[in-house]
Amino acid sequence: MRYRHPDPAQIRIDGVLSALGHPVRLASVRILDGGGVHNCGDIVKILGATSKSTMTHHWRVLREAGVIFQEPSGRENLLRLRRPDLDTRYPGLLDAVLAGAATDDVTD
C-alpha cells in the first residue's frame, strides 16, 4: 500500500500548524529534521513508550498535512520530513517552530 500525500500547492498553513501543534508530533519532526529517512519504529524508540496505533494516527496527521513523506517498507514505514516543500511554501516557518521548540526545552 502506498500512502497519498498532498502536492505542495495543496498544503495549507492551518493543517501544518495543527499537525505540528502536538508534543509527540513536534518531537518526531525535530528528530526527522536531523535529515534523511527514518524508520518509524526508531522514532518511537527515541520518544519512548507510545502505542503503535497512536503513532499510526500521528504519522497520518503529519502526512496528510504535508509535513512528512511516509512510505511503506516491509512491516515498517519510512518517514522523511518535507522540509524543501515546507520551506518553499512557508519560508521561515519550520525554522521558527524548531527554534521555538528548543526555546521551550531551556524553559522547561
Added chain:
Amino acid sequence: MRYRHPDPAQIRIDGVLSALGHPVRLASVRILDGGGVHNCGDIVKILGATSKSTMTHHWRVLREAGVIFQEPSGRENLLRLRRPDLDTRYPGLLDAVLAGAATDDVTD
C-alpha cells in the same frame, strides 16, 4: 470576571501552534494583527456566521495558549494579540504564520 493568562515564560510552542492551527482562530489572529484592541463581537461580524459558544471556545484556546489577551468589557470581551510576547519568545514565528496564511489566500 477576569480571565487568566499565561505568563510569557509559561507559553509553549505546541500550544501556540495548536491554537493557530484552526481556520477560524487563524483568521481571528489575522484581524487582531491589524493592531489595537478589538471587540470580539466585531470579529465575529467580520468572520461571518459562527455561534457565540463556538467563538467563546476559540477565544479560550487562544487565550490559554498565550496568543491573545482577553478582557471583559460589559457584555462583550476585548481582545488583543500578544504579538510582543510571541515575537520575543518565538522570533519570526508569527510573521511566518501570517505570511503563510496570505500565501494560502493566493492559492485558494
